[in-house]
Amino acid sequence: MDMAASIRLLPGTPSAHDPARATTLGVMGGGQLGRMFVHAAQQLGYRTVVLEAEADSPAAQAAHHQVRTAYLDPAGLAELVRECDAVTTEFENVPADALRELADHRPVAPAAAAVAVCQDRVAEKAHFAASGVPCAPYAVIDSETALAAVSDTLLPGILKTARLGYDGKGQVRVADRAALEAAWTDLQGVTCVLEQRLSLADELSVIVARGAAGEVVHLPVQHNLHRDGILAVTQVPAPGLDAAQVEQAVASAERIAASLDYVGVLCVEFFLLTDGSLVANEMAPRPHNSGHYSIDACDVSQFDLQVRCMTGLPLVAPRLHSPAVMLNLLGDLWFDAEGRERSPDWAAVLALPGVHLHLYGKAQARRGRKMGHLTLTGATPEAARDAALKAGALLGLEAF
Incomplete structure (x- = not known):
């Protein structure tokens, strides 16, 4: 019997669908996280399906099948339901509404309600407080009135958009009230959170x-x-x-x-x-x-x-089982000091002991774009760090 066929899924599958025969897992999003999820699922014998609008995404390259639509496309969601026995997400900004729609037909983990909290800094910080976990002092800025009411104790601070911010996007350091007002204007007056800089x-x-x-x-x-x-x-x-x-x-x-x-x-x-x-x-x-x-x-x-x-x-x-250091590999490595394209010297890096190179299959390198990662393992933390410093020097990465 197929290994996956004997594995039961989460509770909640409609009665017309037999979870004991589940063999296909779906993922919303086509990035590198989806690619690595697909690899892990396939190792256990699962068939995999990716919903992603981009034609040649990292996850789609590895999956058995791609549903090539936008996240909220009704036809795409219907196809994912037909193809899959359970669905997950690899991208925090997949619309929660899409996950809610899918959850009416298939088990979805994480659930839309949890994803919605993580997508909104205001809800996220309120949830931290409700969980008894402290976060930086903050204020919500959603109007001119709220902006004027900000306490001076929160400055200097970091102004962050409440939604659609990751990898430093939608964040501005502000030293004083004038800088805060200018930054909020530059961010088009969207709802933001101002955090005290700690x-x-x-x-x-x-x-x-x-x-x-x-x-x-x-x-x-x-x-x-x-x-x-x-x-x-x-x-x-x-x-x-x-x-x-x-x-x-x-x-x-x-x-x-x-x-x-x-x-x-x-x-x-x-x-x-x-x-x-x-x-x-x-x-x-x-x-x-x-x-x-x-x-x-x-x-x-x-x-x-x-x-x-x-x-x-x-x-x-x-x-x-092994101490490790992970180095992010951004698209900057594919350009020399004059901006000319080049290929990193992978042969020199792979000659080091304890090197594990993961490239994500992205066809075009861009500065700041995550192209892969390098994991260095060693018998001790010191050995892993030493190997990482050597690999970083070969690639031209800043020491740490």
């Missing part, structure tokens, strides 16, 4: 996977370095954390997931402040860039967990 020591993330029965597991706490709002480096184990900080980060992420009644993989990003305290920054309703190392450094990856969550397979706690 004194940061480090940036961390926790990836949890939660099943339909409330069972939850997590990856190791990850230490992250961002440059220009885009993740550049992840180190695991996270250096410099004490046991209490690790426990607090994991417990906070699990509380946030539980209070959302979340099913699926969720990433919560935290700031570690200079006084040693933790505050939640934001969350993503999907696998996360900071968890890519788990493919090569853990016995269960974040994408394996995504498949397990949506199919009802057992959730087992991932074990880190």
Whole structure:
């Protein structure tokens, strides 16, 4: 018997559809996260379908079938329902309405309600508070009146659009009230959140996977370095954390997931402040860039967990078998100092021990575009970091 055919899906499949015969998993979105989900699903014997408007997307290249429509296209959603036995998402800005429509016919994980919270910074911060997890002091700016009422205690701060912001998009640092007013005007007066700029020591993330029965597991706490709002480096184990900080980060992420009644993989990003305290920054309703190392450094990856969550397979706690450093590979690497196109020296990089290269199949390199990642594993954290520094030097990446 086909392995996948014996696996039951999440509760909620219509009675006319037999979940015991499920063999096809669908994903909304065609990016690299979808590509890696497809690989994990196929390893367990599943057929995979991607809904994505772009013809040659990373996920579509790897999937068995593509539904080539916009996310809200009725015909595309109907085709996905016909093709699939359960659906997930790989992109936080897939419209929640599309997930609601799909959920009327097939199990969807994560659910539309949870995704909708993650898509709106105002709702997200309110949810952090409801979960008992602190975040940076903030104010919602949705009108001239709200702008005028902002407390001086929130300045200097960071103005962020409430919706459609990721990888540093829709964010402006503001030093004073005049800069705040100018930035809000530049952002077309859309609803924004102004966050007080805090004194940061480090940036961390926790990836949890939660099943339909409330069972939850997590990856190791990850230490992250961002440059220009885009993740550049992840180190695991996270250096410099004490046991209490690790426990607090994991417990906070699990509380946030539980209070959302979340099913699926969720990433919560935290700031570690200079006084040693933790505050939640934001969350993503999907696998996360900071968890890519788990493919090569853990016995269960974040994408394996995504498949397990949506199919009802057992959730087992991932074990880190090798310390690791992940380097994001942006399109900048495909251009020299004069802006001429070039190919990175992959042969030199792959000659290093412990190198795992993942390229996403994107045909065109652009500055700031995520083209791939490099995971360096080692017997010790120091060995992994040393290998990462050597690989970074070969590629022309800034040291960390």
